[in-house]
Amino acid sequence: MDETAVAFEEYRNLLFAVAYRMLGTAADAEDTVQDAWLRWSAADRSDVAEPRSYLVRITTNLALDRLRSARAQRESYVGPWLPEPMLTSPDVAEGAEMSESVSMAMLVVLETLSPLERAVFVLKEVFGYPYAEIARALDRSEPSVRQLGTRARKHVEARRPRFEARGAERRAATERFFDAVMGGDINRLMEVLAPDVTLWTDGGGKVRAARRVIHGADKVGRWLTAVVGHAYQGIEFADMRVRRVTLNGEPALVVDGPDGPLTTVVATVAEGGRVEAVHMVANPDKLRSVARGRELPL
Known part of the structure; x- marks a missing residue:
């Protein structure tokens, strides 16, 4: 060289x-x-x-x-445009600025x-x-x-997320949210969602996703429980695999199908340990880095 x-x-x-x-x-x-x-x-x-x-x-x-x-x-x-998620080291989620x-x-x-x-x-x-x-x-x-x-x-x-939870506290709050989502339990979801929570789903017009940002705990909770556990893009839920990873410095879920990632889920935790925003990326063009396992250099 x-x-x-x-x-x-x-x-x-x-x-x-x-x-x-x-x-x-x-x-x-x-x-x-x-x-x-x-x-x-x-x-x-x-x-x-x-x-x-x-x-x-x-x-x-x-x-x-x-x-x-x-x-x-x-x-x-x-629909809503979201950034492309990238894997990061789990250590990053513990509070690195x-x-x-x-x-x-x-x-x-x-x-x-x-x-x-x-x-x-x-x-x-x-x-x-x-x-x-x-x-x-x-x-x-x-x-x-x-x-x-x-x-x-x-x-x-004026617009940045206002959360004080860091490290173990933040991860615990996110895990409660993920458990409620995967369990399809609307009551548990309502306990962990902030009243003014927003849900962003980016399908890019290529896969099924909400065309607008969804606002409010009731609507977000009902949307999540309506889609989790059901077939998506012709793939039965039983053929999907859900894994916990760290994306963009935050605890996250990746839902994999037989041929690779179908969607990613990242939750932003607000002060008080409630989720104030959920970002789901399903546009296949934006899942290539996750599929390759590429890690974002910070």
Whole structure:
């Protein structure tokens, strides 16, 4: 491996981590990293004093271009659009701050930012880059970048999940929810769902899923008990296998059919140990990373 490749490989995981938080899908993040490699390998690197900063700048701008294009496509997406779930180490769920930035709930919030706001938020709040460096990366003035950062932070703070449960407490609450779901017990479900819980199901128009976000404990509980235990996509429930994993830093379920994953289920636990959001991804295009067992580098 030559020096050019060695330098790039040193930061490949970092570049993927930045791109994934910017784009919300592993496929787009990987394509962005590959484009960054093409730029890097063809560039005149004689004046590059800090390869890390240079590569992050290239990746961020490539991700921005891709995100702007993806925004238009997502406007015509069938049903709720959710990020692509990725496996993470179980240790991550025990309270690492970096894991919150890739949680399903947080990535959904980041979708509501403008592309530039998202870029500034990711670089500043997640990776700790100073505003001056972000301004150089985005070719903007530092005051304008600070303004973007302040606006993005306020927007995220107003919408981010508010839960204090961490570690064992959070996992225990999630396990109670999973047990109630798999048991099809509406009464137990109502005990663990927050009154204003929301259910997001992403089928992408390719498999059966709710076309709108479902609100409220009663509706969410009834929807879950109506679908669990029944055939799905021509596969009988007896032929499915449910396994507990960690996705995006959170305890989760993967429901497998004979040919691979059918859906993932992630629950966000609110203060008080109740579930305030459920995110289910069934779009087969978004289950490829889980099927391959690929783990998200944080």
